[in-house]
Amino acid sequence: MRRVVFSLATFIALAVVSFVGVDALPGDGCTALLGRFGTNAKIDACRQENNLNDSVVVRLKDWSGDLVRGDLGYSIKRDEQVSEIIIPRLRNTAVMAAVAALIAFPSAIVVGLLLGRYPRKRISKAVNQFSVIAMTLPEFVIATVLWLVLSIWIPIFPGVSVMPSNASLLQLLPNVWLPALTLAVVIFAHSMRTMRASVTNVQNMPFVESARLRGTNERKMISRHIVPAALPPVVNVVALDGAWLLTGTFVTEAAFNFQGLGRLAIDAISDRDTALILPIILFGLAVYLVSSILADSLVRVFDPRLRSNNR
Amino acid sequence: MKTLLRFNFLKNRALIFSVLGFHAFVALLAPYLRLSSTDSQDSAALLQGPSLNHWLGTDSLGRDVFSRLLHGGRPSLVIAFAATAISCLIGIVIGSLAALAGGWIDEALSRVIDFMLALPTLILLLLISSFFGQDPLILSVALGLMYASPIARVARSATQTLLARDFIRVARLQGGSRISILFGEVLPNVWRVMFTEVAMQFTWILLAFSSLSFLGLGASPPTPEWGLMIAESRSYMTLNPLLVIAPIMMLASLVLAIQALVDHE
Numbered sequence: 001m002r003r004v005v006f007s008l009a010t011f012i013a014l015a016v017v018s019f020v021g022v023d024a025l026p027g028d029g030c031t032a033l034l035g036r037f038g039t040n041a042k043i044d045a046c047r048q049e050n051n052l053n054d055s056v057v058v059r060l061k062d063w064s065g066d067l068v069r070g071d072l073g074y075s076i077k078r079d080e081q082v083s084e085i086i087i088p089r090l091r092n093t094a095v096m097a098a099v100a101a102l103i104a105f106p107s108a109i110v111v112g113l114l115l116g117r118y119p120r121k122r123i124s125k126a127v128n129q130f131s132v133i134a135m136t137l138p139e140f141v142i143a144t145v146l147w148l149v150l151s152i153w154i155p156i157f158p159g160v161s162v163m164p165s166n167a168s169l170l171q172l173l174p175n176v177w178l179p180a181l182t183l184a185v186v187i188f189a190h191s192m193r194t195m196r197a198s199v200t201n202v203q204n205m206p207f208v209e210s211a212r213l214r215g216t217n218e219r220k221m222i223s224r225h226i227v228p229a230a231l232p233p234v235v236n237v238v239a240l241d242g243a244w245l246l247t248g249t250f251v252t253e254a255a256f257n258f259q260g261l262g263r264l265a266i267d268a269i270s271d272r273d274t275a276l277i278l279p280i281i282l283f284g285l286a287v288y289l290v291s292s293i294l295a296d297s298l299v300r301v302f303d304p305r306l307r308s309n310n311r
Numbered sequence: 312m313k314t315l316l317r318f319n320f321l322k323n324r325a326l327i328f329s330v331l332g333f334h335a336f337v338a339l340l341a342p343y344l345r346l347s348s349t350d351s352q353d354s355a356a357l358l359q360g361p362s363l364n365h366w367l368g369t370d371s372l373g374r375d376v377f378s379r380l381l382h383g384g385r386p387s388l389v390i391a392f393a394a395t396a397i398s399c400l401i402g403i404v405i406g407s408l409a410a411l412a413g414g415w416i417d418e419a420l421s422r423v424i425d426f427m428l429a430l431p432t433l434i435l436l437l438l439i440s441s442f443f444g445q446d447p448l449i450l451s452v453a454l455g456l457m458y459a460s461p462i463a464r465v466a467r468s469a470t471q472t473l474l475a476r477d478f479i480r481v482a483r484l485q486g487g488s489r490i491s492i493l494f495g496e497v498l499p500n501v502w503r504v505m506f507t508e509v510a511m512q513f514t515w516i517l518l519a520f521s522s523l524s525f526l527g528l529g530a531s532p533p534t535p536e537w538g539l540m541i542a543e544s545r546s547y548m549t550l551n552p553l554l555v556i557a558p559i560m561m562l563a564s565l566v567l568a569i570q571a572l573v574d575h576e
Contacts, residue, residue, distance in 0.1 A: 014429075025442045133563075136570050138518040140525040141559050144541055144548075148556075152549055250433055251522050255545075266526060269437045277438070284431050 003296070007289045015067075018281050019060055027272045028052055032077040046076070077273040085264065086279060088166040093253070093260035095172060097245035099180035104188040105238055111188075112195025112234070113227065116203065128196075134189035143182045143255035151178065165259040179256045183249065187241040194237045198230040205229070232303040236295045243291030247284040322571070330568040334561075338388050341381040348378070360551060367557055370540075371547050379535035380557050384565065386536045387524070390451045391517040397455025398516075399509055402462025407497050409463070410470035411489055421467070427460035436519065440528040450529070454516050462508060469504045470497055510573040514566045521562060537562045 030046035046052075052059075066073060072082040115124045134142065150156050157177045167175075202208060203226065211225050250262035257263070261280065268276040353373035360368045367376040409420035439453045473479060474497075482496050521538030523529030530536035532543070537558040544554035 022438075025438065027442065132570070132574070133567060136514070136566050137563055138522050138525075140522055140538065140541065141563060144545060144555055144559065147545075148548055148552060152552075247431070248433070250437070251526065254526055265434060266437065269434075269441045270528075272441060281431065281434060284434065285429075288429060288431075 003293055007293060011285060011289055014285050015282055016060065018278060019063060020056060022274050022278050023056055025274065028274055030076060032272045072279045073275050075273055075275045077271055082276055082279050085276065089259055089261050089264045092165065092172060092258065093246060093249060093262065096176050096180045096258065096260060099176050100183040100187065100245055101242060103180065104184040105191060108188045108192035109195050109234065112192040113199055113222065116196040116199025131189040131193055134185050139182055139186060139251045140255050142185050143252055146178055146181055163259060175258060179252050179258045182252045183245055187245065191234060191237050191241055195230065195234045198233045199226060202226055202229045232299045235298045235302050239291050239295035239298060243287045247287050327568050327571050330564050331572065334384065334565050337381050338384050341385065344381065361553065367553050368551050370544055370554055376554060376557060379540060380561060382535040383537040383540055383558060384561060386530045386534055387517050387520045390447055390454065390520050391513055393451035394454035394458065394516045395509060395513045397452060398459040398462050398512060401456070402459040403466045403498065403501060403505060406463035406466025407470040407493060407501055410467045410474060411493055411497065424460045424463050430457065432457050432519070436523055437526065437528055440523060445528060445531045450520065454519060458512055458516055462512060465508045466501055466505060469501050473497060473500055507573045510569055514569050518566060
């Protein structure tokens with residue numbers, strides 16, 4: 001509970017800092033709309049119309065009041081309500097993240113378990129090398145390689161997605177695969193290595209040795225002793241990687257021109273559309289804070305030892 | 312295939328050092344190698360395959376890919392070196408200062424480090440680059456500041472373990488001031504522990520800048536830069552796949568070699 005209050009306070013503080021910070025950037029909605037053709041008079045008129053001439057404090061008050069009432073604001077540049085721009089793209093990113101998570105996490109846990117249990121197999125070493133490579137390379141390289149191999153050399157998936165941001169789920173699905181696979185490769189490597197390290201760690205513990213001496217068979221050994229003890233650190237990483245799937249997808253979405261939140265963030269930044277940038281930053285912050293609370297409480301569920309100091 | 316599987320690329324020292332040596336050689340000497348110019352455009356020879364004139368073919372503007380490839384690491388390497396130096400300087404000083412001072416100073420500095428770690432790095436970089444222009448100097452300083460916090464965190468814990476050691480106690484008993492202990496005893500020792508962390512940071516910064524270039528907000532055209540080259544040539548992959556494969560191989564071999572060098576697993 002204390003944790004939630006503290007996070008909420010952090011969120012509010014960061015929201016204010018972000019508002020003031022973004023406000024201090026050279027340029028606002030009006031210069032973004034009028035671009036280089038804007039004369040001073042036109043820009044002034046536009047600012048007058050949209051109350052941009054008020055002081056920072058007044059606008060911060062208006063903005064936060066709107067935010068509490070669920071109004072994310074209005075993009076002068078796009079002449080659209082911010083929520084109407086964000087929600088379809090958020091859905092696209094969420095679908096992509098879900099596909100990536102469904103591909104990556106279960107396989108990462110199984111493969112990590114096998115690698116930790118049988119580290120001497122040649123295939124284990126090969127998979128391990130692959131995971132180091134996948135973790136080191138940036139997403140745009142993984143994206144380009146996957147595109148080259150799975151779309152051009154072996155044409156399974158469409159490459160660049162050509163779809164409106166509010167495409168129906170059926171239109172969306174074929175375009176989801178390549179970006180989702182790219183993200184899946186990254187988080188697979190990450191969570192698989194955590195699982196492997198955790199399994200290796202658990203195996204050296206006395207209770208595993210004692211179970212082995214009692215003559216526990218392999219299946220029971222894994223399902224009753226190793227997996228329950230090895231999962232807590234992995235759950236933590238899964239929660240944090242899950243948050244990354246929603247907020248860290250700029251490069252991947254840009255690489256496939258996927259109409260999601262990351263792509264929108266880059267467009268908004270290139271357009272210098274501050275009204276649109278701010279809610280996206282806040283969304284990222286919120287996801288980060290919620291996921292770290294979630295990570296800690298999930299670990300508590302999976303690890304009975306931590307329950308006693310539950311405040 | 313079996314021998315290939317058994318061969319451990321990431322543990323072979325000779326391979327790692329020759330790859331790093333190759334990159335150092337190319338990055339330092341590319342301008343003196345009598346290559347064809349990186350921006351001269353040959354409109355009669357667009358998107359050609361490898362030939363004697365153009366060893367790796369030409370890109371969509373008829374520029375020589377081989378020459379651009381050898382020059383393409385330089386912008387990111389320069390920025391990565393500068394930013395790493397800045398982040399080390401700030402990170403190590405703040406981290407060891409926090410551990411050395413203890414008390415409320417440590418508490419306050421740790422909170423600042425935590426706050427910096429929570430910042431969304433890439434979006435901030437995009438904002439800075441978009442609003443303040445794609446200036447290498449600004450980008451290096453921004454990258455250096457943002458990547459200082461992980462260094463500070465590691466430096467803080469490294470210093471804390473160091474403080475429990477006897478020679479620091481001796482220095483304290485001899486009446487050394489905090490500042491003289493910091494520069495005389497702590498920094499020379501922390502540096503060695505920090506090397507791995509710093510090398511990893513270097514690759515992250517390098518990749519962050521390449522990603523920025525890929526998104527069109529890092530190196531600006533017509534600068535030859537691997538991330539930018541990949542972005543520019545992706546639409547022509549079907550015509551000349553070498554256009555993207557070559558920069559990918561360069562970038563991948565460089566970062567993997569650095570990672571393998573410091574990864575003592």
